[in-house]
Amino acid sequence: MCGITGLVASDTLAPTERAALSAMRDVLTHRGPDDSGRYVDAHAALGHRRLSVLDLSTGRQPISNENGTIWVVFNGEIYNHRRLRDELIARGHRFATRGDTEVIVHLYEERGDDFLDALHGMFALALWDAPRQRLLLARDRLGVKPLYYHVDARRIVFGSELKSVLEAPGVPHEIDPVALADYLAFGFVPSPRTILRRICKLRPGQCLNYERGRLRLRTWWDLHHRPWRTDSAESLSEELWGTLEAATRDRLVADVPIGVFLSGGVDSTCVAAAAADAFGAAGMLTTCTVGFDNSATDERAAARRLASRLQNRHLEHAVAVRPSELLPRLAWHFDEPFADPSALPFFALCEAVRGDLTVALSGDGGDEALAGYRRYRFDVWEQRIRKLAPGWVRRPLFGTMARLYPDRADLPQPLRARTTLNNLSAGGDSAHARSVARLDAAGVRSLLAPDIATLTRGHDPWEHMRGLYRACDADDHLARCQYVDLRFELADGILTKVDRASMAHGLEVRSPFMDHRVADFVAGLPWQWKLNGWRKKFMLIDAYRDLLPPILHNRPKRGFEVPVGPWMRGPLNGMVRELIAADRCFFGTILDRDGALVMLDEHTRGRADNNYCLWALVSLLAWQQEHAREVAVA
Structure with missing residues (x-):
């Protein structure tokens, strides 16, 4: 993994722009602590920070072709680079390194922009074609690696993180009210927007061409759904396992210590099992687990049993998650407000294991690929009911029932039926949005100061x-919901968390479930092969039933469960109250101070469950303290 950055001008780079390259590059040192490099000509400046994973001695970037006319900076891994290298050598190309990055320049010489189709991996890259004065930016199929950019009248600025782009002279620092509304609705800012106006994120599977001042964006990959497979469940389970094994083997190539995050759940256990098989006689696989001070979220015992069964070298770390200490660090690394509290324990996990590993495999993406979330069962059940009655019957019937149903956070989970009733009154696209989003447009505006609420009137974050639901070419509702989550919540939420928290410590995280071959395989499965009654991921479990202990077959899903509610009533209550009252905070100009205090009081007294809203506000204020003291509101 690495950090990349740069500028390209349609005329010539100004001296201040060339001078800024070092700051743009070195603010990414945490992503690449091992080395740095740069390339500068009259029109382009490329910078690179390196985390050495492959070809430790000769893999320095930027890297060029034989005559120095094409240059690339690259963040990520190309898992099929050896095969591509052999093909290119057979066609007469000469290589100066043994790593994966040099493959890109020669492949571009052969295929032009279509070279992206040949790459299997996770990446963000910038390629400069000097004779054509043409910059290509590209992001991997599923959006594992990030890429930000800013375009103005005469140049483009780009970087792996927002902070790198902001180091360039003349880049505006203005909060985008629409992006702020999106953040409050989802807990993250969806691409292509960022929290700042006129700075964008490249979307997953998207590339950008900038040539002599002209900009063109295109989608070079998307997930397409084929006619359903009709093979037997047994053969499909075997094929799924074979695909996951191949993806895991590809991700075990490294010249540095590598291991697996093992939580005790199905996804990480299957990744660890596939990795252990791939290691074979070559050596013992290392697995890592972190235990936290909250016993309810401590999975060390389950992971220890699984590691013993796999005969791995197993490492355990115990850490304490202290939100008041971690929040400022997360805010600096994430660059944008981010309201998923599981970022705190994951950040602590990455920090703890960095002394043991440089590369770690994870089970991220398994729930999206294999319909592992509880909400998918309700998505399917609700869609069946929708088909029984037309909209003109469902909307008034279930809508009225939802309005009359008590909105009580203290009710047991099975009795909190208001969301389900609202979903039954809506179409499938809005119903899934309600299941994923944390707030609707009205809820967002209730947190905003009046002037900002007015600026966002007419914007519906759920759109x-x-x-995405409408753009999906699948015929069944479940596949459309999975597509939305893959392209939206996973790409802009979960993968953002994984990238920032791991790269903050110079740790590379790879997930076999994020291989596009896994996504393509699952896209051809009928929904019945993903959900079988209340059994989840049964195809994966059946494929490796002999390895997985019986308790894991129907084990309830557990993530990093963070006790936000008790924090807000206890150790964080005073800090939050002070933040809301402070003159230097956004309250009054961007956020509604009085409404936030009422919300905190209701939560403190147990009258309402305002976990999410309070955490979103605290995360936003932490971001302000680190990044936005001088930011204007657009």
Whole structure:
């Protein structure tokens, strides 16, 4: 993994722009602590920070072709680079390194922009074609690696993180009210927006061409759904396991210590099992587990049993998650407000294991690929009911029932039926958006100061998800919901968390479930092969039933469960109250101070469960303290 950055001008780079390259590059040192490099000509400046994983002695970037006319900076891994290298050598190309990055320049010489189709991996890259004065930016199929950019009248600025782009002279620092509304609705800012106006994120599977001042964006990959497979469940389970094994083997190539995050759940256990098989006689696989001070979320015992069964070298770390200490660090590394509290324990996990590993495999993406979330069962059940009655019957019937149903956070989970009733009154696209989003447009505006609420009137954050639902070419509702989550919540939420928290410590995280071959395989499965009654991921479990202990077959899903509610009533209550009252905070100009205090009081007294809203506000204020003291509101 690495950090990349740069500028390209349609005329010539100004001296201040060339001078800024060092700051743009070195603010990414945490992503690449091992080395740095740069390339500068009259029109382009490329910078690179390196985390050495492959070809430790000769893999320095930027890297060029034989005559120095094409240059690339690259963040990520190309897992099929050896095969591509052999093909290119057979066609007469000469290589100066043994790593994966040099493959890109020669492949571009052969295929032009279509070279992206040949790459299997996770990456963000910038390629400069000097004779054509043409910059290509590209992001991997599923959005594992990030890439930000800013375009103005005469140049483009790009970087692996927002902070790198902001180091360039003349880049505006203005909060985008629409992006702020999106953040409050989802807990993250969906691409292509960022929290700052006129700075964008490249979307997953998207590339950008900038040539002599002209900009063109295109989607070079998307997930397409084929006619359903009709093979037997047994053969499909075997094929799924074979695909996951191949993806895991590809991700075990490294010249540095490598291991697996083992939580005790199905996804990480299967990754660890596939990795252990791939290691074979070559050596013992290392697995890592972190235990936290909250016993309810401590999975060390389960992971220890699984590691013993796999005969791994197993490492355990115990850490304490102290939100008041971690929040400022997360805010600096994430660059944008981010309201998923599981970022705290994951950040602590990455920090703890960095002394043991440089590369770690994870089970991220397994729930999206294999319909592991509880909400998918309700998505399917609700869609069946929708088909029984037309909209003109469902909307008034279930809508009225939802309005009359008590909105009580203290009710047991099975009795909190208001969301389900609202979903039954809506279409499938809006219903899934309600299941994923944390707030609707009205809820967002209730947190905003009046002037900002006015600026966002007419914007519905849920339209992001509805648009993806409509764009999906699948025929069944479950596949459309999975597609939305893959392109939206996973790409902009979970993968953002994984990238920032791991790269903050110079740790590379790879997930076999994020291999596009896994996504393509699952896209051809009928929904019945993903959900079988209340059994989840049964195809994966059946494929490796002999390895997985019986308790894991129907084990309830557990993630990093963070006790936000008790924090807000206890150790964080005073800090939050002070933040809301402070003059230097956003309250009054961007956020509604009085409403936030009422929300905190209701939560403290147990009258309402305002966990999410309070955490979103605290995360936003932590971001302000680290990044936005001088930021204007657009």
